[in-house]
Amino acid sequence: MNKDVIVTKNISKTYGKGDVKVHALRRTSINITLGDYIAIIGPSGSGKSTFMNLIGCLDKPSSGKLFIDGTDVSQLNENQLATIRREKIGFIFQKYNLIPTLNALENVSLSMSFAGVKNKERLKRAEKLLGMVDLSKRMLHKPSELSGGEQQRVAIARALSNDPSIILADEPTGNVDTKSGSRIMGILEDINNKGETVITVTHDPNIAKRAKRILKIQDGVVSEENA
Amino acid sequence: MLKDNFNLAYKNIRERMSRSILTLLGIAIGIMAITSLMAIGEGMQDAVTGELSSLSDTIIVTTGEGISTSSMGMGGGISLSEDNGEYLTERDIADIQRIHGVKDVNTQLSSIGIARYNGEDVSVYIIGMETEPMELKYGLEDIESGSLLKEGDKNKIVIGYDVAHEYFDTDVYIGGRIKINGKKFVVNGIFAKQGGGSISPTSNVILLTLGDFKKLTGESNIRSATVKVYDIDEVDSIAEKIEQEINENHGEDDYATATTMSSILESIQSVIGIMQMVLLAIASIALVVASIGIMNTMLTSVMERTHDIGIMKAIGATNKDVMLIFIIEGILVSVVGGTFGILFGIFGSQAISALMARSGMGGGITLIPVITMTSVGLAVGVSILVGILSSLYPAWKAARMSPIEAVRYE
Structure with missing residues (x-):
């Protein structure tokens, strides 16, 4: 039995107060184990982003408890959350979100610099990761000089840089063509096969089908769908 | 970490070259004013001291209030008081x-x-x-x-x-x-x-x-x-x-006053000292304006980079990391500006003294501007301080952004 990397106990998230109170996420309890490959689906406005922000430690639940790798993060302050994000979570965004002034190599090593990894070691690791996503020859290019698919692969390398236990991918193929999209999904699956937990938000039923588990979110309620 | 911050700051400054140069120029002018005024002040002290210290074995005895000193004519003149009939x-x-x-x-x-x-x-x-x-x-x-x-x-x-x-x-x-x-x-x-x-x-x-x-x-x-x-x-x-x-x-x-040269020297030096303070105070205004310039540029930069700040926070930058990035950027701009300011100040003070010598101002005293290590150190210190102070608020604003909203910001 694999250990749980994410455990939510009755977490909910509400915005506003009184009449304008919005229940973005209602009492949700799920367990995600190490090595899981999860697809999160649901229409827009369903609470997908809220759920992702919570398990990505970008936001705190209004009530309930959330454990990441055994740590209760619902009580942590901003800086402690930043540390959890840095050490436990790798983000991949729909719009790549690379720093435009830095080249691919520097983008990948940036989060390692926040973790205090030494420069030499960082560059070595960044080169290795960029090699893994097949970008060894484009390391010194800036995001504006790379295609969408290439930028997303840099983002994957960046997400892996601090050796996280969870990869959170928010519509990773949403902005790239089909061919690049399947290549990116292939990389994510490779990562998963190596034992990494991968959680991806998607609209594409074909991508969802490739996951081991599917979580469907509707009106702030999370339910398991049989894959 | 610090090296990376420098790298980030440098890249950002280069990205916004013309704006950065203008900000830099502001600081350079402020520091130039301070450096050159200090150099001229020091030079003035030296010139007067040199002129008078050779007479340190001299006492001038007069009736009445004795000798009066004034700062007129830059070099500080000395004259006998009015004939009082004694x-x-x-x-x-x-x-x-x-x-x-x-x-x-x-x-x-x-x-x-x-x-x-x-x-x-x-x-x-x-x-x-x-x-x-x-x-x-x-x-x-x-x-x-x-x-x-x-x-x-x-x-x-x-x-x-x-x-x-x-x-x-x-x-x-x-x-x-x-x-x-x-x-x-x-x-x-x-x-x-x-x-x-x-x-x-x-x-x-x-x-x-x-x-x-x-x-x-x-x-x-x-x-x-x-x-x-x-x-x-x-x-x-x-x-x-x-x-x-x-x-x-x-x-x-x-009835009589015996004035030693050293006391005359002291009073002239204190007059020059006060003059220097006033000049420095005026020069500081330029520096205040320049630091407002830095703050303005930095605030714009924070706004423009809201999205980047969100990304950095999402991938694990703490508030302190983000603050440091902007503070170092502020320091970099003001120290580079300050360095140019010191160089301009050295040349500027030479030019002013040459001009003064040619126009006959300052009398026969040749005023050689003196750049001391103290004034260079002070100028560098002031530029670092200006960099920190003027980037503190923008950096704080950047640091407390919510990563979710900042990432969403386009």
């Missing part, structure tokens, strides 16, 4: 001479006279003194042409530069004849052009032997005496004794 007597001079440690006492008599040349009348300041102290007081460099008076000279005068070249329609030359109070004198020497900082102004003076002066005016009013001492360390105590002696002679508490 004079030193021969007995006073003899008493001074007897004080232990006094090397010698020179007196000079002075009066106002009417000088006539080629039918033109002007009012001049006439001084009578023995030929021996005359030689001690004035050197070769003080004389433009001709020579000083010798023992036994009669009806000969030495005239000031302005008397020779400015006072009359035609210039006066050696051998020229000037009537003073109706009596004829021959010009034996002409004083050289002189700066405002001199302790014995000569430009509007006519110098006579003591004998001629007494015959001419019938006066023997001693307004001042110049005392030299053997030991510089005793100069203050001797000055005190001189005042005591003379005040006793006249039965009056504040």
